[in-house]
Amino acid sequence: MNYLLIFAGIQNLAQSTTPINDKGAEATEISLNFIDLAFKGGWIMIPILVLSAIAMYIFFERYYAIRKAAKKDSNFMNRIRDYIHDGKIDSAVALCDSNNTPVSRMISKGIKRIGRPLNDVNAAIENIGNLEVSKLEKNLPTLATVAGAAPMIGFLGTVMGMIQAFYDMSNAGNNIDISLLSNGIYTAMVTTVAGLIVGIIAYFAYNILVAKVEKVVFNMEATTTEFMDLLNEPIK
DSSP states (O other), X not given: OHHHHHHHHHHHHHHHTOSBOXXXXXXXXXXXXXXXXXHHTGGGHHHHHHHHHHHHHHHHHHHHHHHHHTOOOTTHHHHHHHHHHTTOHHHHHHHHHHHOSHHHHHHHHHHHTXXXXXXXXXXXXXXXXXXXXXXXXXXXXXXXXXXXXXXXXXXXHHHHHHHHHHHHHHHHTTOOOHHHHHHHHHHHHHHHHHHHHHHHHHHHHHHHHHHHHHHHHHHHHHHHHHHHHHHHSOOO
């Protein structure tokens, strides 16, 4: 019954704001901008806005960091091969240092282990690779948390808004006015929309970054395999 009263009040409000009546009289128009709607959501909008700022920072910071790590010199391994075959180990290490990418740091560690058993060389490269992947995935769990937490906070605002609306309606008794319920309904609807928007954007941002990290990891694995094959090549 309470739901029917709320919807009836909303319908009466919509009918009272019809743009033009039969006599051509001008009707009152109600308009809200984004900032006004944000304030209508109440204090629950503050954590949602904070989460949106965190998500944006993590996405752009990680995007450029991963993009930098994904840079690939097509001639890198050819030059490494030539240096190793010529016995120029220091030159090979210097080339890795000048590239300054996860792949070059892995290969640098492997070059410094040349002369030891191949299993030890491979283990050293894998250890560096794990560290590099951990650096690339920095703050990604936080972004995933934002993607899940923002909609939940929005739903919390929805529940709080409906509680406020029913509380105001119970205090009004039989003299129910839609203006008494508007604050609670605004809080319920606005926080839900805001939470879903932030959550959806954070979810897509997270998956974009994960896909980019996977590409870098694939390149690291491929280069490691190529380097180990290089160490197994007979010296000409």
